[in-house]
Amino acid sequence: EHKEAVEELFKCLGTVFWVPEEYLDIWTGLVGSGPAFIAEIVDALVLGAVASGMPRDLAYQGILDVLEGTSTLLKNIRVHPAEVRDEVTTPGGTTIRGLMVMESEGVKAALMKTVEETYKRSREIGLEIDSKIRKELGL
Template sequence: MLEQRVSVIGAGAMGEALIRSLLGRDLVSAETLMAADVRRSKLDEIRQRFGIGVTADNREAARFGQVLILAVKPQQIEGVLRQIGPDLTTGHLVISIAAGVRLRFLESHLPEGVPVVRVMPNVACLVGEAASGFSLGRWAGDPEAERARRILGAVGQVFLLPEPLLDAVTGLSGSGPAFLGLVIDALADGGVACGLPRDVAVKLAAQTCLGAARLVLEAGIHPAVLRDMVTSPGGTSAAGLQVLEERALRAALAGAVRAATRRSQELSAGGSEEEPANGRLS
């Protein structure tokens, strides 16, 4: 269990997923967790569902928590930082999941010496299967990295990376669910064309992707080895793979990740309020 009290500022889908996972994994108790949000109805719902403290005052949340998780939209982040800044000390840890908001910006709106961590999660955090990257600010060291890893690990896998690589995380795991949604839909279309009921085809396609991912992650099977495991000479998989290679699926997916990464870089550099990949989760 974490020794520090935690405040989650922003109780939208992402904030609620973190609250649920932190409690469910016994990383915090209800007495050491608080949620802040401007929506009174949402706070009432959170209090009834999880039995934790709630507030509409971000400064109250900052005074309560030693770890502050900022789960608000990028266009709201500056206002939140200005509100909580006067109450923060070097003993706090600020974890931001605001898409595209860089460490330099976060630190410039907080007192000097406050440790900051920037995170790029993805939509699968809603089911505890996120693929997240995080980077450390100037005043965050090994203890803060370990604390962030434990918190973010409650909703999936997490990787410590230099901040410039978070754009690639956005392009791959942030945008990846959209790409895989297209893949699942296309596989299901193929199944329907071959006579399967639509609902069965969708579930078969989704479960097939899930099973393949678990073989890679849990059994440690390399994707190329997985391909060879189910591909016999002249067999069904070989016939299907030939079509995918002829139609350049591999190049298309790799190109999609590169394009999404470039767009993330453009949005971060330009200070756009458009939200890449995970923005609608806040």
């Protein structure tokens, strides 16, 4: 009954997920901070297009459509991200060249570390709050 009330309250904000407690700090880092990370990636891609000579507005609209289409594929068709990557990567083409740059610059490793570090910080914040509560309660 309470679970349904909570779902009803929050479903206007999007999909409601019931995440096991042991994953909450990871969830916070991944989903809570995720919009900032995605926005940073979008900004970097747009700036790359601008540096190459494209007007910012055009680049921004294009990448937003790419995000929407990719999100639809991943969410509704439920393909693995590697499948999407492989479908648009041709031998000797533009995509593989860009992927090579991403690999050499450590983009995937940086994104993985980003989630790990936000998870650690979320856990630290939880421990700090717990410590303050215990102190105030005299425990």
